[in-house]
Amino acid sequence: MIDKLVMYLQFPLVRYALIVGVLIALCSSLLGVILVLKRFSYIGDGLSHVAFGAMAVASVMHLMNQMILILPVTIICAILLLRTGQNTKIKGDAAIAMISVGALALGYLLMNLFSTSSNVSGDVCSTLFGSTSILTLTIREVWLCVILSIVVVILFVLFYNKIFAVTFDENFARAVGTKAERYNLLLAVVTAVIIVLAMNLVGSLLISALVIFPALSSMRIFHSFRSVTITSAVLSVLCATSGIVISILVGTPVGSTIVAVDAACFLICSLAGCFAGGVHK
Amino acid sequence: MAQLTVSDLTLGYEGKGLVEGLNFTIESGDYLCIVGENGSGKTTLMKTLLHLQEPLSGEIRFGDDLRANEIGYLPQQTVVQKDFPASVREIVLSGCQGRSGLRPFYRRREKALAEENMKKMGVMDLAGRCYRELSGGQQQRVLLARALCATRKVLLLDEPVSGLDPKVTAEMYRLIGELHREGVTIIMISHDITAAIRYATHILHIGKKIFYGTTDAYLQSDVGHMFLLEHEEEVEA
Numbered sequence: 001m002i003d004k005l006v007m008y009l010q011f012p013l014v015r016y017a018l019i020v021g022v023l024i025a026l027c028s029s030l031l032g033v034i035l036v037l038k039r040f041s042y043i044g045d046g047l048s049h050v051a052f053g054a055m056a057v058a059s060v061m062h063l064m065n066q067m068i069l070i071l072p073v074t075i076i077c078a079i080l081l082l083r084t085g086q087n088t089k090i091k092g093d094a095a096i097a098m099i100s101v102g103a104l105a106l107g108y109l110l111m112n113l114f115s116t117s118s119n120v121s122g123d124v125c126s127t128l129f130g131s132t133s134i135l136t137l138t139i140r141e142v143w144l145c146v147i148l149s150i151v152v153v154i155l156f157v158l159f160y161n162k163i164f165a166v167t168f169d170e171n172f173a174r175a176v177g178t179k180a181e182r183y184n185l186l187l188a189v190v191t192a193v194i195i196v197l198a199m200n201l202v203g204s205l206l207i208s209a210l211v212i213f214p215a216l217s218s219m220r221i222f223h224s225f226r227s228v229t230i231t232s233a234v235l236s237v238l239c240a241t242s243g244i245v246i247s248i249l250v251g252t253p254v255g256s257t258i259v260a261v262d263a264a265c266f267l268i269c270s271l272a273g274c275f276a277g278g279v280h281k
Numbered sequence: 282m283a284q285l286t287v288s289d290l291t292l293g294y295e296g297k298g299l300v301e302g303l304n305f306t307i308e309s310g311d312y313l314c315i316v317g318e319n320g321s322g323k324t325t326l327m328k329t330l331l332h333l334q335e336p337l338s339g340e341i342r343f344g345d346d347l348r349a350n351e352i353g354y355l356p357q358q359t360v361v362q363k364d365f366p367a368s369v370r371e372i373v374l375s376g377c378q379g380r381s382g383l384r385p386f387y388r389r390r391e392k393a394l395a396e397e398n399m400k401k402m403g404v405m406d407l408a409g410r411c412y413r414e415l416s417g418g419q420q421q422r423v424l425l426a427r428a429l430c431a432t433r434k435v436l437l438l439d440e441p442v443s444g445l446d447p448k449v450t451a452e453m454y455r456l457i458g459e460l461h462r463e464g465v466t467i468i469m470i471s472h473d474i475t476a477a478i479r480y481a482t483h484i485l486h487i488g489k490k491i492f493y494g495t496t497d498a499y500l501q502s503d504v505g506h507m508f509l510l511e512h513e514e515e516v517e518a
Contacts, residue, residue, distance in 0.1 A: 037361060037365060037366075038361070039360075039361065157385075158385045160385070161374075161378065161381070161385065161386065161387065162378060162385075164367070164375060167361075167365075168362065168365055168367060168375060169356065169359070169362065169375075171328075171331075171333055171354070171356050172356055172375075172427070172428075173375075173378060174331075174333055175331040175333060175352060175354040175431075175437075176352075176353075176354070176376070176378060176379030176431045177379045178378050219366050222366060223368065223410075223411030223413075223414070224366065224368035224370075224371055224409075224411065225365075225368070225371050226368075226371065228366045
């Protein structure tokens with residue numbers, strides 16, 4: 001077992017996958033705590049479908065660097081969804097559902113109509129479930145991911161107190177002069193970037209899992225914002241690492257294995273939370 | 282000069298006026314209660330005073346060295362807060378965010394201020410507890426401590442006793458009264474007209490008719506008579 005793992009770790013592609021997996025898991029769990037508390041759990045899903053749609057458009061247009069289209073489109077959608085929170089005609093969840101399903105359908109339609117590949121459903125399936133792309137990363141993509149992750153973590157640490165204040169009580173924060181709109185905008189942009197990155201890891205359909213599971217798991221057990229945030233990051237990194245290792249050893253699809261580990265972790269945390277809660281009360 | 286001067290203010294949503302021609306001044310050390318029927322624009326007025334919303338017309342002037350972001354605010358609870366994992370200390374400390382500007386972390390002085398206000402509101406022993414596990418009265422005291430971290434001058438309270446039982450309500454009014462005696466200006470939205478006329482020095486009644494003046498003058502006025510009468514009928518019914 002260990003020998004097999006060591007052997008696989010000799011391959012740079014496997015090492016890249018582990019590095020990128022861990023970093024994305026870290027970033028998405030930090031954001032996840034805020035998104036879950038802001039009642040935007042499903043935004044990961046919605047935005048990743050937007051990214052999928054944009055990717056279909058990009059491949060139909062034969063763009064060499066698809067990121068040029070995918071990233072801006074996803075960021076714009078994120079800003080529209082997060083910024084308009086309270087006062088829109090179409091409320092939060094409906095807006096996310098609409099954009100999500102719309103982009104998914106449009107993307108699949110375009111790929112079917114204009115695809116150059118012979119195996120359209122295979123392509124779509126691997127984009128949706130991220131089955132292979134994490135094992136075909138180039139060194140440039142790994143560096144991009146490392147730099148973006150560092151930026152996200154630094155931003156999060158620097159603005160930790162403000163983010164807490166704005167998430168807990170936006171009106172109070174604005175009343176005492178905190179520019180809540182700016183933080184919401186920052187959150188939207190960072191969310192979009194992370195989601196586009198995470199598509200490589202687990203694919204469009206399973207991104208929500210990376211965002212919400214670690215946050216929900218740690219909320220079962222811990223009761224202060226700081227401990228929830230830290231635990232969520234630790235759990236997410238552990239689950240992603242073990243998920244990738246298991247998938248290598250057993251040969252299961254990477255994305256769904258990580259999500260399965262996350263789900264198992266959530267169950268354990270729930271049980272632990274019930275037990276601890278019972279003891280306290 | 283008055284701490285807050287409101288002149289010719291028109292409030293409303295999307296161009297539709299709710300309240301027109303609002304004029305009043307608040308002096309340092311006043312205890313003002315804003316009363317009126319549901320939907321008369323009390324909360325809109327409060328949001329406008331806090332600059333969360335722009336008035337349709339008119340202006341709000343600050344005096345006595347009061348800056349716009351130096352108003353402490355006790356909002357009504359939101360759904361998000363009901364299951365928010367945060368300790369009491371974290372929440373009270375977040376009241377200092379206006380002082381820290383762009384500086385990312387809180388200084389020792391701000392932590393001391395948070396501690397002092399927790400002691401004052403009697404929630405010091407709850408500091409490490411989770412906010413969502415506290416009783417309604419305890420939660421209000423935590424939010425009051427947070428508001429005090431933001432200001433020592435003016436407190437805006439939005440229905441501070443809604444949903445509290447009578448004993449806790451009385452305790453809450455006692456705390457607010459104590460702050461008022463220490464010189465904090467209190468502006469409170471209230472449904473509870475009997476408490477309003479017992480504690481407040483001034484009353485602002487908004488609705489179809491607008492009244493602003495001292496509590497005694499309100500009790501003599503037609504608006505006051507009518508509103509109290511309606512309220513009594515409601516209680517009896």
